[in-house]
Amino acid sequence: MSPQSSPASPATVPATRPVEGAPRSRARETRPDGRRGRRRRLGLLVGLAVLAVAASVGVLTWNNPMTVGSEGFWLIAQMRVETLVSVAVVAVAQGAATVAFQTATHNRILTPSIMGFESLYTAVQTGAVFLFGIAGATMVVGLPQFLLQAVLMVAFASALYGWLLSGRFSNMHLMLLVGVVIGGGLGSLSTFMQRLLTPSEFDVLTARMFGSIANAESAYLPYALPAVLVVAAVLWLRGRRLDVVALGADAATSLGLNHRREVMLILLMVSVLMAMSTSLVGPMTFLGFLAATLTYQLFDTPSHRLLLPAAGLVAYTILTVAYFLLRHVFYAQGAVTIIVELIGGGVFLIVLMRKGRL
Amino acid sequence: MITLDAVTKTYSSEVAIGPVSVEIARGGITALVGPNGAGKSTVLTMIGRLLGADEGSIEVGGHDIATTRSRTLATVLSILRQENHFVTRLTVRQLVGFGRFPHSRGRLTAEDERHIDAAIDFLDLADLQDRYLDQLSGGQRQRAYVAMVLAQDTEYVLLDEPLNNLDMQHAVQMMRQLRRAADELGRTVVVVLHDVNFAAHYADRILAMQDGQVVEHGAPREIMTDEVLTRVFHTEVQVIEGPHGPLAVYY
Ligand SMILES: Nc1ncnc2c1ncn2[C@@H]1O[C@H](COP(=O)(O)OP(=O)(O)OP(=O)(O)O)[C@@H](O)[C@H]1O
Ligand SMILES: [Mg+2]
Numbered sequence A: 001m002s003p004q005s006s007p008a009s010p011a012t013v014p015a016t017r018p019v020e021g022a023p024r025s026r027a028r029e030t031r032p033d034g035r036r037g038r039r040r041r042l043g044l045l046v047g048l049a050v051l052a053v054a055a056s057v058g059v060l061t062w063n064n065p066m067t068v069g070s071e072g073f074w075l076i077a078q079m080r081v082e083t084l085v086s087v088a089v090v091a092v093a094q095g096a097a098t099v100a101f102q103t104a105t106h107n108r109i110l111t112p113s114i115m116g117f118e119s120l121y122t123a124v125q126t127g128a129v130f131l132f133g134i135a136g137a138t139m140v141v142g143l144p145q146f147l148l149q150a151v152l153m154v155a156f157a158s159a160l161y162g163w164l165l166s167g168r169f170s171n172m173h174l175m176l177l178v179g180v181v182i183g184g185g186l187g188s189l190s191t192f193m194q195r196l197l198t199p200s201e202f203d204v205l206t207a208r209m210f211g212s213i214a215n216a217e218s219a220y221l222p223y224a225l226p227a228v229l230v231v232a233a234v235l236w237l238r239g240r241r242l243d244v245v246a247l248g249a250d251a252a253t254s255l256g257l258n259h260r261r262e263v264m265l266i267l268l269m270v271s272v273l274m275a276m277s278t279s280l281v282g283p284m285t286f287l288g289f290l291a292a293t294l295t296y297q298l299f300d301t302p303s304h305r306l307l308l309p310a311a312g313l314v315a316y317t318i319l320t321v322a323y324f325l326l327r328h329v330f331y332a333q334g335a336v337t338i339i340v341e342l343i344g345g346g347v348f349l350i351v352l353m354r355k356g357r358l
Numbered sequence B: 001m002i003t004l005d006a007v008t009k010t011y012s013s014e015v016a017i018g019p020v021s022v023e024i025a026r027g028g029i030t031a032l033v034g035p036n037g038a039g040k041s042t043v044l045t046m047i048g049r050l051l052g053a054d055e056g057s058i059e060v061g062g063h064d065i066a067t068t069r070s071r072t073l074a075t076v077l078s079i080l081r082q083e084n085h086f087v088t089r090l091t092v093r094q095l096v097g098f099g100r101f102p103h104s105r106g107r108l109t110a111e112d113e114r115h116i117d118a119a120i121d122f123l124d125l126a127d128l129q130d131r132y133l134d135q136l137s138g139g140q141r142q143r144a145y146v147a148m149v150l151a152q153d154t155e156y157v158l159l160d161e162p163l164n165n166l167d168m169q170h171a172v173q174m175m176r177q178l179r180r181a182a183d184e185l186g187r188t189v190v191v192v193l194h195d196v197n198f199a200a201h202y203a204d205r206i207l208a209m210q211d212g213q214v215v216e217h218g219a220p221r222e223i224m225t226d227e228v229l230t231r232v233f234h235t236e237v238q239v240i241e242g243p244h245g246p247l248a249v250y251y
Helices: A034-061 A071-105 A113-132 A133-138 A143-165 A172-195 A199-209 A218-237 A241-244 A249-252 A259-281 A287-299 A304-328 A333-354 B040-047 B090-099 B110-122 B138-151 B166-187 B197-200 B226-233
Strands: B002-010 B016-024 B028-033 B057-062 B076-081 B156-160 B188-192 B205-210 B213-218 B238-242 B245-249
Touching: A034 A071, A034 A287, A034 A304, A071 A172, A071 A218, A071 A241, A071 A259, A071 A287, A071 A304, A113 A143, A113 A199, A113 A259, A113 B076, A133 A199, A133 B238, A143 A172, A143 A218, A218 A241, A218 A259, A218 B090, A241 A249, A241 A259, A241 A304, A249 A259, A287 A304, A287 A333, A304 A333, B002 B040, B016 B040, B016 B205, B016 B213, B028 B040, B028 B166, B028 B197, B040 B076, B040 B156, B040 B188, B076 B138, B090 B110, B090 B166, B090 B213, B110 B138, B110 B205, B138 B156, B138 B166, B156 B166, B166 B188, B166 B197, B197 B205, B197 B245, B213 B226, B213 B238, B226 B238
Parallel strands: B028 B188, B028 B205, B076 B156, B156 B188
Antiparallel strands: B002 B016, B002 B057, B205 B213, B238 B245
């Protein structure tokens, strides 16, 4: 839109005419406040992108034992590309899902992870090992299982949200509370089952449960990648509606949105994103929170057209930088998600302490 | 015209609002008055379809609010509730810009920007427009919300206690501006007011509620009598002739 400075023509007299003598026609736009803010945000985006690209190139090329250009070099690079694509899918899914979830639920503390999504995953995995022993751990791997698990998670989420947000319940706080309780319940159920496992079964399970970037189930990528891309794109296209949803139920309704339907739709898309991310790399409790919180702080805009991709980029940058450092500097690649969780947990606490504003 | 036909809202076995049947004429300002808990906000939010009625039907400008698409209604009526919480970090100008959503679906055009400018000037917010909402005083924030509703540019404007938190100057300015919106732009304004003197001076009609029922509906002169006001507000009220019309004295 162009800044316009001509006074209103008679044909389009504004509904509310300016008070006489008041300054008129300030060339100014209402999109994220002003030009300076926009330049700052653009700079941030570019900075993050540079960092992300640098870390990606680092992950791809650093310490490749083969000579540059040889066949082996490309083979190793290709494997690393797969890792990076997994990272990107997880980052976009977690970043966008968390921002959208927090907008739909009008809170900036709870994340889809805390709401029982990932504990469902944990419970399914643990249950399989519990019931079928070590063989169970392999039973939950494979394409049909992946799809089944994704469908299960989406169905669980839509049932919960649908039930809690419709009819006489229609209460967001109640839904969040029930989600947290169910998440906690599934978590304890898993812990209980884990207690009863033999040490070797437990080992196998632990290896599966810790979300592992280096160990992403790349066989799922052909399904997870398009699913995440499509859902994230749909969310982005509905970004302006999300801006309005963020104003709250009353304001959104009076601006002509069917608030409840929008919220249900958003939560459904969130559950798809979470299912994909969890199936790829396992639970990542704090990555979404960390990315979303940093995005709000850095970009300081109500516009979801910016927030959604920015959160994905922030998550990707965090993951690749952590991966690069741990793999090539500290030689502890398995620990990526643990480190991210640790830092994420720390940021979570600091934000809660300062809580002036989330 | 706003038509309510036997509209009822039952909160609990003890608290029920209605049945309310009333017609609010098109154009002009209608003031909704009554004691706390009389049901003013309930009725206003039901008209603004933010609260579903349990029984009865409501029409605004010929649209049945239960069956008309919310999106269509948003270009016909706008409503400001008594309490508002906009949690997001928004500037005044961004907030007012959201009022244009029903027209532009979030993609602001030059015309939208004009409406926003006008609404901001209308409520004397030009100097505050780049401030964040949580950096404003209560009254300034209240004006920002009203500006957002006016930017929505609808024929019917429903406001629940817009004078909340406003000082003398801004309360008078707000009422004058609502008057202008009604007179110059043909808006139909329904406004909940607590000060009957404001209602008597600026409104064309007064609708008095008590215990969930509409008990009086008429021109200010008809309502502004010792007998009616004393009965409606459960307080000894004396109406005297002031310099600009009747004045209720209740202290
Ligand atoms: N959500 C609710 N649940 C139960 N009762 C409610 C609810 N909202 C309002 N009430 C009751 O309905 C009655 C009417 O409330 P309403 O808010 O419409 O009053 P009001 O006339 O706007 O009062 P005020 O001048 O204090 O704003 C009150 O007795 C109130 O206690
Ligand atoms: Mg009220």
